[in-house]
Structures are given as C-alpha cells and as structure tokens.
Amino acid sequence: MSQATPALQANDACWCGSGRKYKRCHKGREGRVTKGRVSPMRSVPSSIARPPYADSGRPPRRGEDDVKSAEVIARMRRAGAAAAEILRRAGEIVAPGVTTEEIDVFVHDLTIELGGYPSTLNYHGYPKSLCTSVNEVICHGIPDSRALQDGDIVNLDVTIYLDGVHGDTNATFCVGDVDQPSQDLIACAERSMWRGIEAVRPGRPLSDIGRAIEQEAHAARFGVVRAFVGHGIGEQFHNDIQVLHYYDERETKVMRPGMTFTIEPMINAGAWQHKMAFDDGWTAVTADGKRSAQFEHTILVTEAGCDVLTGGPGAVSPSAPWRR
C-alpha cells in the first residue's frame, strides 16, 4: 500500500485550520473523549422524598453508625434492588449514537417512577442524575450531548435515595464493537470487584479488600486508581468508612456484621494516576489517556461473609464474554 500524503507531524500546522502547530493544538486530545453541552439541571417532583442536600447542595456533616439496625438494613435492601434495576435497564439502552444525556434522562425518570431521588443530583452541586464515564474517564463524568461511538466503553454509575437510604452501583458497558484490550480491561475490573467482595468477612480488617483487588489487577499489569475509594453508605451517601482498592496496612478498621459500604475499583489500562479534565470540577481522567473501567456494588457484612445489596435478580450481568 502506498501513502499519498505523509502523516501529520507534530510541528505541522494543525488540521483544524487554527494556524497553530499540531502539537500545540489538537495532538494531545486526539483519541480522547470530548466534552459536549451540559443541559440545565432537571427537577424532581415534590412528592418524592429528598435527601438533606437536595436544595443546598451541601450534605450535612453528621456521624452515622457503622453498624446498621435491622430496620435500616431492610430499607437498604430495597434501595439496593432499585439501584440494580435502574443500572440494568440503563445498560440496555447503551448503543452507538445515544448521548450520555439521553441515558441521564432515562435514569432520572426511572428513578422517580420507582419512588426515589437520584442521589447524585445537586450532591455537592453535581448537575446530573448519574455519572457517565467514557473511555479514559475514570469516574464522575457528567452526562452531556456527546453521542456514544462504536468502540467506546462507558461506565454508568447509578445511585438512588429511597426510603431514606442510598443504594449505589455501577458497571462498564461496551458500545458496539469494542477492541479486545478494552474487553480484557473491563473483565479485569469486574473480576477485581468480585475478588474484593469475596474478601469481606467479619473480624477481618478492611485492608483485606484492597489487597485482593490489587492482586487481581496487578496480575494483569493494570493500574489501580488510588484517589477515589469505596465508602460507607446508608442514610448518608458517603459516610466515614473508607474502602481503599489497594493495600494499605494502616487501614485497620475491622469489618463487623451490619456494616454497609461500597466496593468500586477503578482499573486503568496504564498508570494509576489521574488528572482532572474539562474544568468542570468533576471529570477525572487517566493521566496517560489510556482507558479505565469500573464496577461497583453496595455490600452488607453478615455473620457468614457478605450480602450484595445491589445484586440479586435485578442486577447487571454484563452482556459480554466476561459474564460470570
């Protein structure tokens, strides 16, 4: 095959006509997710119970018991099942050409239909009803007018506030035909999450979870994000419990039956480091521009081990080769 025109070089004028050198203009952003338009915040009918931050954007800082009562746990099972159902149904509409905003509208409306409030909406000012993190976006991507493209991967992170408690779950989906390395990354992220879940045992330190996740990810030579961690959850969206996805011996808090928290490892194809993008204060991307995948469940520690509150019949089973 002959080549009619040589490839654009770093010092050539950019293809976009800006007159700037390619390397000073579009080069660094090529193959990267672009930001679309973010529509105005949507509203939630007044008949739906709202979390305390819904109007101010500021969650009140008050403690929450690590160990939940049976009554709170019963409510968390319902919130968890609802979150699982929303995630599963949102995953079904992922396709080339669908905008992340359209998925947001779908999730917003379905959450309300199930009687809940989309926990992310106005949480610390976050403007949408779920997070949509495409390709190299690690987490907290804001739904916008960008259409998903064939070959993209997208994480949908769904949280519902129902009956006074939160349920939080996410999964990474393929858009059309996705290359094998990305499929391998997604499969590893899901396996890592399950390794973490399997490490949940009463009497053991929380650090067992990160150790199990890290082992799985490092075996595949992937990076484990350190800046964002799992969290205690219940009547508050994020409470004082932290669940690291890497091993840290200082994480000595012991797991007790009745504790509820999330496990949500973010696994990078390359380096673990992140940077912030788009100047929106939310979107975190990989520092090296390589892809990142994530899965999340809300977990209850039991006498026997754990229950997956966002699992069960409504939960996502990814529609691809990594199905367990």
Ligand code: MF3
């Ligand atoms: N659902 C995310 C989590 O797993 C939190 C999103 S907070 C937001 O913890 F403000 F970014 F939406």
Ligand code: CO
């Ligand atoms: Co979470």
Ligand code: CO
């Ligand atoms: Co989440």
